[in-house]
Amino acid sequence: MKVKTVFSCQNCGYQSPKWLGKCPDCNSWNSFVEEDYTEVSTGQKERGALYKEGPVLLNDVRVKDEIRVKTDIAELDRVLGGGIVEGCVVLVGGDPGIGKSTISLQVSNQLAAKGHTVLYISGEESVSQTKLRAERLGASKGPGKLYIVNQTDLSFITEYIKKIGPKVLIIDSIQVIFAPQISSSAGSVSQVRECAGILTQLAKTSGISVFIIGHVTKEGMIAGPRVLEHIVDTVLYFEGDRFSSYRILRAVKNRFGSTNEIGVFEMGPAGLEEVKNPSEIFLAQRPKNVSGSLVTSVLEGSRPLLVEVQALVSKSSFGYARRRAQGFDYNRLGLLIAVLEKRMGLHLEVEDIFVNIAGGIKVEDPAADLAVALAISSAFTDKIMPADMAIIGEVGLSGEVRSVSQVIWRIKEAQKLGFKQCVLPKNNLKNMDYKAKDIDLIAVSTLKEALDIASK
Secondary structure: OOEEEEEEEOOOOOOOOOOOOEEEOOOOOOOEEEEHHHHHHHHHHHHHHOOOOOOOHHHHHHOOOOOOOOOOOOOOOHHHHOOOOOOOOOEOOOOOOHHHHHHHHHHHHHHOOOOOOEEEOOOOOHHHHHHHHHHHHHOOOOOOOEEEEOOOOOOOOOOHHHHHOOOEEEEEEEHHOOOOOOOOOOOOHHHHHHHHHHHHHHHHHHHOEEEEEEOOOOOOOEOOOOOOOOOOOOOEEEEEEOOOOOOEEEEEEEOOOOOOOOOEEEEEEEEEOOOOOOOHHHHOOOOOOOOOOOEEEEEEEEEEEEEEEEEEEOOOOOOOOOOEEOOOOOHHHHHHHHHHHHHHOOOOOOOEEEEEOOOOOOOOOHHHHHHHHHHHHHHOOOOOOOEEEEOOOEEOOOOEEEEEOHHHHHHHHHHHOOOOEEEHHHHHHHHHOOOOOOOOOEEEHHHHHHHHHHHH
């Protein structure tokens, strides 16, 4: 057989007949590795067709009720869209040590305790090491069919699956699994593509739900994102500082649910524990009587969260003002600073401005614009804002405050935590059919009005 050699980018999977220093697709440097392409084609032929049925009319297709299996981990079930769908493939990514293997072993234990057969493939730990971790997490207690094996050869793994017949399969991790018919090393694009394709075919044809743990690159993306993320049904990312106890699980792709939901966990001695009231956790260490600190309500899927917005403004000593944002979009921050300078007359051109969303959460909701703008103004003028006031609203380029979605949910969350005042867009209050109790609703239409009210 004639061997065809190609060079594959290990970041995006782009292939070239010769070595390139820079990938023309993802612009990464020194990422090309020589691979045997002929063996990949052979492996694909051995897999066979995924569907052998011919085309049918859409009206003739009978849809059965969606079967979901609850993991009894409410935060995870919410992110998945209500539970694990039969035959789905879920990819879990995140930084090293953030909790990917921990949550996988906890899910395995929960499902095994409910009577489901689970096969846990530990490619990076021996069986005894996995047992030690399971004892620490309490996953080795009680009845249940939880099988663990240390194996990296995909041919052996498929034999184990045929023999045991699990309901759920855990692969930890896909970068160490290899298909023997491919000559390239484990973790290469060819190996990852082939192994993920075989596992996906297995899941769709047998109804086995597969969880795949994927390593991430130094940019924070799953290694080979275009190879893996397009194959699987759901992609989950763990966010948060590994040295902090709180973790946020977010879905960036979900064929069976919303991608706006998040799950909040706390890393403890017994593994990841659910956080029932994230707003209270995020505001637990909020300082009192300090300028530049405000609270806003952001919406993550169907869950409103109260988060603290912190801002610090100081004179620049280098002649070039620095702008830094943690948990908030940097480009959005530049826009709000420009509005404050042009519309409000604040001289921020020579000021270093730092904005932080406390708690390690990343805010993408535009409803946080008004709180960020007021926090910067508070830090610049050194005026303390009311501690019992929540700020909600999107800021436009002309300084207007625009309405936001699901404002009633946001107000109720603020009420639950004892806030007495809530600044919100005037259009929201005008169109809202809700009588709030124990909280004053203050409507504003411009950023100037909000600054005047908040600084009283």
